[in-house]
Amino acid sequence: MPEMSYAEALSQALVEIMEQEPRAVLIGGAFGPLGKRFANRIKQPPIAELGYCGIAVGAAMTGLRPIVSLGTASFIYEALPQVLNEASVARYGSAGQLSVPVVFHVRVGIRGAGAMQHSAAPQPIFWNTPGLQIAVPSSPADAKGLMLTAALRSQDPTIFIDHTRLHRLRGPVPDGPTEVPFGVAQVKREGKDVTVLATSVMVPRALEAAEQLAREDGIAAEVVDLRTLVPLDKAAVLASVAKTGRVLIADETQKSCGVGAELAALICEEAFFHLKAPVRRVAIPDVPIPYSKSEEDYVTPGSHHIMAGVREICR
Amino acid sequence: MGELSLETTKALLRRMLLIRRAEEQVIHFATDYKELLTGHYHVYIGQEATGVGVCHALQPGDYLFTTHRNHGHVIARGGESGPVLAEIIGRVGGYNRGRGGTFHVSAPHLGILHTSAIVAGCVPLAAGAALSAQQRGTSQISVAFFGEGAMDEGASYEALSIAALWTLPVLFVCETNGMAGGRREKGESGPRLVDRALALGITAEVVDGTRLAAVCDAAGRAVERLRAGSGPVFLQVQTGNTWPGHSGGRAVLQGGDFDLTWAYDAAAAPQELREWIETSDSVSILLRDLDRSGVLSRAAAIELDREVRAETQAAAKMALESPYPSPEGALQHVFGR
Numbered sequence: 001m002p003e004m005s006y007a008e009a010l011s012q013a014l015v016e017i018m019e020q021e022p023r024a025v026l027i028g029g030a031f032g033p034l035g036k037r038f039a040n041r042i043k044q045p046p047i048a049e050l051g052y053c054g055i056a057v058g059a060a061m062t063g064l065r066p067i068v069s070l071g072t073a074s075f076i077y078e079a080l081p082q083v084l085n086e087a088s089v090a091r092y093g094s095a096g097q098l099s100v101p102v103v104f105h106v107r108v109g110i111r112g113a114g115a116m117q118h119s120a121a122p123q124p125i126f127w128n129t130p131g132l133q134i135a136v137p138s139s140p141a142d143a144k145g146l147m148l149t150a151a152l153r154s155q156d157p158t159i160f161i162d163h164t165r166l167h168r169l170r171g172p173v174p175d176g177p178t179e180v181p182f183g184v185a186q187v188k189r190e191g192k193d194v195t196v197l198a199t200s201v202m203v204p205r206a207l208e209a210a211e212q213l214a215r216e217d218g219i220a221a222e223v224v225d226l227r228t229l230v231p232l233d234k235a236a237v238l239a240s241v242a243k244t245g246r247v248l249i250a251d252e253t254q255k256s257c258g259v260g261a262e263l264a265a266l267i268c269e270e271a272f273f274h275l276k277a278p279v280r281r282v283a284i285p286d287v288p289i290p291y292s293k294s295e296e297d298y299v300t301p302g303s304h305h306i307m308a309g310v311r312e313i314c315r
Numbered sequence: 316m317g318e319l320s321l322e323t324t325k326a327l328l329r330r331m332l333l334i335r336r337a338e339e340q341v342i343h344f345a346t347d348y349k350e351l352l353t354g355h356y357h358v359y360i361g362q363e364a365t366g367v368g369v370c371h372a373l374q375p376g377d378y379l380f381t382t383h384r385n386h387g388h389v390i391a392r393g394g395e396s397g398p399v400l401a402e403i404i405g406r407v408g409g410y411n412r413g414r415g416g417t418f419h420v421s422a423p424h425l426g427i428l429h430t431s432a433i434v435a436g437c438v439p440l441a442a443g444a445a446l447s448a449q450q451r452g453t454s455q456i457s458v459a460f461f462g463e464g465a466m467d468e469g470a471s472y473e474a475l476s477i478a479a480l481w482t483l484p485v486l487f488v489c490e491t492n493g494m495a496g497g498r499r500e501k502g503e504s505g506p507r508l509v510d511r512a513l514a515l516g517i518t519a520e521v522v523d524g525t526r527l528a529a530v531c532d533a534a535g536r537a538v539e540r541l542r543a544g545s546g547p548v549f550l551q552v553q554t555g556n557t558w559p560g561h562s563g564g565r566a567v568l569q570g571g572d573f574d575l576t577w578a579y580d581a582a583a584a585p586q587e588l589r590e591w592i593e594t595s596d597s598v599s600i601l602l603r604d605l606d607r608s609g610v611l612s613r614a615a616a617i618e619l620d621r622e623v624r625a626e627t628q629a630a631a632k633m634a635l636e637s638p639y640p641s642p643e644g645a646l647q648h649v650f651g652r
Contacts, residue, residue: 025450041450043481051439051473058443058457061428062378064450081470086436090429095412096648097423130649155651182652231652 001172009140009173010162013147014067021065021152027056029069029105053079053104057087060102060157067151073106073161074120087157088131099155103147109201109252110289110300111164119289121253123199126159127229127262133158133182134229138203140171142227145180153179163201163252183231187240191220194246194310197237197263199226202250202282202301209306219314229259237263238271245276248309252301255283277313282306319531321610325619327371327527328605331363331598332620334387336627337396339572341386341403341417343631345565351404355564356417357494359387360573362554364597365490366391368530369458369550372538378444378457379427380437384492385420388460394422396630401637408637412644434495435468437461438487442474445485445547456484456541464495466508472515475549479516482546486537487512489549490524493557512549524552525597526604555595559587575620578602579613 004012014031017024018038026034026042035042045052049070056066070076076083083104090098108121126132133156137143143162150158188203189210198206203225210221224240226233241247247267249260260281267279282305290296319327338358345352359366370391373379381388389399394410402409403417410422418432428444431437441459448455465471466489478485489508512519518540523529530552537548560566570585577584578599581592592599605611611619 023451025446043446045477046473046480048473048477050470051442051477054436054439054470054474055443055446055477058380058440058445059447059450060443061440062444062447064447081433081436082439085433086429086431086440091651092648093411093415093419094421094423094429094648095414096651097411098428099651133650231650 001174003170003172004140005167006140006143006162006169006171007167009144010147012173013144017067017148017151023063023065024151025059025064025066027052027066027068029071049075049078050082054082054086056102057082057090057100060100061090061098065101065151067103067105069105071107072114072118072120073108073122074117076104076106076122077120083132083157084129088129091156092131100157101155103150103158103160105160105162107164108161109163109165110284110296112296113291113293114289115291116288121284123161123229123253124258127259128257131157132230134161135159135182135227136161136199136229137227138166138198138200138225140169141173141178142180144173145178146182146227148177148179149182154182161200165201169204180227182228183233185227185233185236186225187222187236188225189221189223191222191244193220193244194222194248194314195240195244196221196223196248196250196306196310197226198223198250199229199259201252205301205303206250206306209303209310212303213307213310217311217314219310221310234266237266241267241271242274245274246313247275248280248282248306248313250282250301250306253283254286255281256286258283280309280313282309319528324605324610327367328601328611328616329619329623330367330391331527331601332623333396333627334359334363334366334390335573335598336623337390337399337630338386339568340400340627340631342566342568344400344404346567352417354417356403357384357564358561358566359384360560360566361558361591361596362490362492362524363387364527364530364601365488365524365552365554366460368527369460369486369488369534371531372534373456373458376453376455377426378441378448378455379425379460380441380444380458381427381430381460382434382437382462382465383418383432384462385430386417389420389422389425389427392422392425392427394425394427396627397633398422400630400634404634405639406634406637407640408633413640435461435465435470438465438471439474441487442478442483442485445478445483446481448484449481454542456486456538458486458488460488460490462495463489463491463508465489466511467495472511475512475515475517475547478547482544484541484544485547486534486541487517487547487549488552490552490554492554494561507551509549509551517547517549518545519549519551522550522552524554525595525600527597527601554597556591558596559591573598575602575617576613579606
């Protein structure tokens, strides 16, 4: 199986999508060598996020499968009226007559010197908007596989979330059609003592923590990568919690009403009697993201936070 | 009526009357019944010539996007009054099974895919449908109907600018009906909206929306240009003085349903409607033109209206008899999977 970086896997996905799907159109972004090969299906808009995201939505209603590359996730805030008010409700409002197969590709998260407006983690906003699918791949194989599914198979809008600090992560990517279905979590490491639920950049951090916990504390942590938030693989979450009885949720979103909040609520409602210890959350404190390295590091959820949390609930 | 044949003219007048009578029925739903139409709604009374004139220039397969003031556009495009009225009162017989209601009447089978109740929401969407047609190499065009309030929102400018840059086959129809919400001080004029479109490099003109022939003429030329691949067109359609029955989101019928004889003798109309009938109502103006030119007599127009009223009565009956959707259906159609 060839090994490649997360960024290379994403580029490979885009090439395969453009080769296989004549209705695919790329809007925005720097597509490098793709630009020449598929020039007539690559549209370079002005910096008008609201305009071009809305145009992508209208195009998706009428037979195209647009992939919109917004770059830094903070920029999608400029387009929210079209994403939250139009794309997400079109199928529902038409009682199922309309499909809006559009992909909004954004880079989220704390990247290093991004400060307040280049570090956004908007997953909770989208999760609280019915009608949007959310993919949060953590590995090169999933980045490619989930992008293929979103662009080639999906009938609904997808917020495709990658993370700047994952771009250089290397891993095996299977050859050929490697679509990864939505709504299927993956157990990245098995363990019997505690469940660590993670997405995106927090998955490698959770695996690092699990390794160290095994070595230093003899704690066997099970790391579950959700891969998509919408649809959510509830069964996988509940099965792991039932098995271990302890759970820590690691997510790089702000804590209040963040990804961890919803998962904790789900577990309390549906797996409470399996719990041997309180649910723990590792998240960004409820502050915007600061610029200064010392402050930025301080608010970034890391493997050391996961280890400390796990040690507390496994005492 | 210039190039329009007698038959076409009659058909267009009939559509305009269908809109007028359906909108009156909407007001009846809100005012004559308890708990039937409880929210606010937006009628198209007076502006009928714009929707009908523009839609006359379209072909099957073209796309249409509109706003909260959509009822007239859907009927102008060929939508039937029954499913439109059923939608407006949230019944399963509506084009969207009652789910969208008055704000979101659409009719995907007629190319009216999605109706946005955000004033400029439809403008980028229409440009997107035009991009789709362009990419797929079809001769389809896309139309966005919106009010002057949409020109207050940034979405319009972003969409207009990209439409010009990419030469998209999209027709922007801005109906200046004097009903934009927000801050509107009396006498405030500001730059003409058409100048804003021109500044973005878009072919644009001001059209007299009180006259069906003027709308048909401008829309016909615009559509020809769009099909030739010459890029977007912006029409600022001046729909005249606002119909006096508009009252916030809950319209009132002064003097009851419109009596066609008022068109010919405004003095017989309720005081508050007279000036509007003389200067602005596109239906009244068309009726007088047809009568004066001998194309369609008063008696013939009144007979046509009688048919339309009967059709609207039947449509209202169909809407009222249509049941509400099953409550748990509310959980369906969030996703296609």
